[in-house]
Amino acid sequence: MVKLTDVAAKAGCSVTTVSRVINNYGYISQKTRKKVHEAMKELNYQPNSVARSLQGKKTKLIGLIFPDVSNPFFGELVSKIENQLFKHGYKTILCNAGNDKEKERTYLQMVMANQVDGIIAGAHNLGIDEYQRTGLPIVSFDRKLSENIPIVSADNFKGGSLATQELYNHGARHIYFVGNPTLDGHPTQKRLLGYKETIKELKLTEHIHPVIFNETLALKEMAIRDLLENHKVDGIVASDDLTALLILNISHDLGIHIPKDLKLIGFDGSKVVRDFEPRLSTIVQPIPSIAQLLVKLLEKRIDNPTEELDNYTYYLPVELLKRESSGN
């Protein structure tokens, strides 16, 4: 482990001088600065960030708490966030909290113990206060944690509405909402509300068919099969793309033709799904913008924790991607 004193020795100056170069304060001549930099390079010196942190310097670590990167949407989101963070000089500590309260709690403790500079919260198994109690700068994705924690989210309501309207425009009149029916501030709730409102405007009857997120594949398939076989349905707004894909597949098995017999639209629009299932219409969340804004807000909080923001709620515009499945 090469350390500060080694650099000083190599550069032929005092540790104070080296520290001055690194932290850029006090008087330093160009000549010594160069000498020091050369010594650092030659020795391949990296200031021990652990020791620096102990002085109260920033750790440049951010805790990312999300459900699961094996889900393509979260995978892409986390990927973009990590990239943004990197650009701003931060390292990412990743937690896949799944729907595991205990794991999320433990991680919260862990990242605190590691003196992270802030947290981006995207999994929401825990209550507000557990996050609040960390005393750390936090920004939230897709769910309101508290008044003073900024929340970034796609315009889910608008998305639900757009999706419903799109199916209607292509002739669907028995339009179901299929997906997570929970009403507890989960992001899909707003999608549902957008659906409901539009259904009302269109003077149609609302139909909600629950397919729970955390269920096994088989149970989800059963629920969908039940819907397709036993209900009069000619349009489906799926709460997310994966559910939509399931519907696509099962329809095919049952000989239901999409979009002739059934019009379908998903939600999320991750790149993977867009690129590799080109038949599926969907509401696209602006993942790169979400990532950018989350990081920007978090950094603002970190640099100035007390400053009030002029806005704590950000709804980023979604986009309707029209493809075959909705009737195009």
Place this chain on the structure above:
Amino acid sequence: MVKLTDVAAKAGCSVTTVSRVINNYGYISQKTRKKVHEAMKELNYQPNSVARSLQGKKTKLIGLIFPDVSNPFFGELVSKIENQLFKHGYKTILCNAGNDKEKERTYLQMVMANQVDGIIAGAHNLGIDEYQRTGLPIVSFDRKLSENIPIVSADNFKGGSLATQELYNHGARHIYFVGNPTLDGHPTQKRLLGYKETIKELKLTEHIHPVIFNETLALKEMAIRDLLENHKVDGIVASDDLTALLILNISHDLGIHIPKDLKLIGFDGSKVVRDFEPRLSTIVQPIPSIAQLLVKLLEKRIDNPTEELDNYTYYLPVELLKRESSGN
């Protein structure tokens, strides 16, 4: 920030005693141990891991360097690894290196500066020596870095072979390998070798049609379109599932029926692809086992850096998932 001294005060004992219960050494009565634990709980105390690390204690941080979690395969792999690490008390620092040499290098520096206990290397833009030079415990996924760095990988050769044989069994005689053609130790190379060997055994002619990983979607599509339109082909071994999906889609566009006109098989078998594209035959990598083994080996290295392993190369068995696309 509640600190050790606060706990000591609360528990009515000395810092030494508190430290003794935390680090579990020396003599401690059950009574005091309990008192201390209660004090810690009441104050919601977490030992400052930064300060501990400075004493040379483990940081319990692991650097994960992979191409990109927005790819479903890596998403799932990283997810499983993170879970394993968590079970073993480690936190995960995530780096999506993409194919960016500079970013990978910078991350390597960063994680060193953060005193990580070890690295799991899955992106391979850099040379051996840059990893070697870290002096950290390392395990590698899918590529040989050096003699003394354990490498875990699926049995890609066997996979390539199985895939080819499967297409043959269903009647294909003009079997192409489509994907990354590089020959530099990239994991797909072994898949290609498995294909080649089997083609030879079957007394067929080998055909390799390059579709480069990092190209844009449009260019990949062009390459595939060219293949399907201008070549006599009735079977395709794709180097990975995403390429296979592309082929599936383009075939459909061109009115080529799979599996009647063309038999197709992919590679990777991430859960997302398996669950949501049930038509696709593929060679399934045992992601959970890979994750488990990587973590197990890394921990072994961390706990005993000098101990020689009895094996530095691990090929985990792949599984042929037979579905419609290959002719079932």
Place this chain on the structure above:
DNA sequence: CAGATTATGTCAAGCGCTTATCATAAAAAA
């Protein structure tokens, strides 16, 4: 009850780095 064992405390050094203070030296400005 003496001696061993167990339990706790006090004190101080140190992990690698930052930073303030004070002192001194070299260069630039007057």
Place this chain on the structure above:
DNA sequence: TTTTTTATGATAAGCGCTTGACATAATCTG
């Protein structure tokens, strides 16, 4: 040349925690 300004060094304290050395109680054993 004298005064400022700029550049560097020596020294020490401290971030929060660990750990060893040493001392002193309290408890247990035979």
